[in-house]
Amino acid sequence: MILVGQYDSPFVRRVAVALKTYGLAYQHKPWSTFADADKIAKFNPLRRVPTLVMNDHTVFSDSAVILAVIDERVGPEHATLARRGQDGRDLLRITAYATGAADKAVSLVYEQVLRHAVLPLWVERCRLQIAETLDLLEAERQLRPTTWLFDDELSHADVMLCAMTTFIAEALEGEFDWSRWPALSAHAKACEERAAFQEAYQRFAKPSEN
Numbered sequence: 001m002i003l004v005g006q007y008d009s010p011f012v013r014r015v016a017v018a019l020k021t022y023g024l025a026y027q028h029k030p031w032s033t034f035a036d037a038d039k040i041a042k043f044n045p046l047r048r049v050p051t052l053v054m055n056d057h058t059v060f061s062d063s064a065v066i067l068a069v070i071d072e073r074v075g076p077e078h079a080t081l082a083r084r085g086q087d088g089r090d091l092l093r094i095t096a097y098a099t100g101a102a103d104k105a106v107s108l109v110y111e112q113v114l115r116h117a118v119l120p121l122w123v124e125r126c127r128l129q130i131a132e133t134l135d136l137l138e139a140e141r142q143l144r145p146t147t148w149l150f151d152d153e154l155s156h157a158d159v160m161l162c163a164m165t166t167f168i169a170e171a172l173e174g175e176f177d178w179s180r181w182p183a184l185s186a187h188a189k190a191c192e193e194r195a196a197f198q199e200a201y202q203r204f205a206k207p208s209e210n
């Protein structure tokens with residue numbers, strides 16, 4: 001298997017942490033979506049990451065799809081990051097808010113890096129969407145007394161919550177006051193201490209810098 005994309009992408013990172021957690025071997029191609037767009041295009045015309053190339057050359061795009069494929073491949077007994085029933089629905093709900101906040105942060109980064117002059121309306125909208133989604137996620141995390149969101153074992157939602165928090169804190173450094181979200185900050189800190197997160201980490205650099 002080949003995982004295409006840099007670990008400074010929260011979406012690539014969540015896939016890498018899952019592959020490592022499940023002990024699935026993969027080759028990593030840390031290609032930049034801008035500088036290496038032509039290389040990515042050979043596998044994925046969207047030129048987006050994560051892109052996962054399977055051993056049979058099937059190519060999957062989008063982290064949620066890739067994780068569904070990986071969970072199915074390892075089977076229900078080994079897919080420890082997945083949940084079923086009410087926890088499964090909560091996992092999807094929380095993860096969608098976390099990926100949504102990360103999507104808005106990516107939009108904001110592109111707005112600030114790729115345009116000569118930002119559109120204030122869009123910047124303010126993205127900031128508000130991110131901040132109020134972080135409020136929702138903070139409340140969800142505070143509600144839960146367990147080590148991780150659902151129990152004492154990591155889930156895909158835990159991974160995404162951390163990947164999103166670290167990404168926004170680094171990519172939009174200084175734009176938010178993180179004392180507003182102490183539970184999210186503590187959650188990310190606990191995840192970042194684990195080997196899988198440390199192995200799948202690249203400090204964020206602006207698209208023009210890599």
Ligand SMILES: N[C@@H](CCC(=O)N[C@@H](CS)C(=O)NCC(=O)O)C(=O)O
Nearest residue numbers: 009011033047048049050062063064
């Ligand atoms: N919904 C996608 C989002 C992936 C995404 O936004 N990837 C960014 C990098 S963080 C990307 O490929 N950007 C280049 C582009 O969209 O052209 C997922 O979950 O995989």
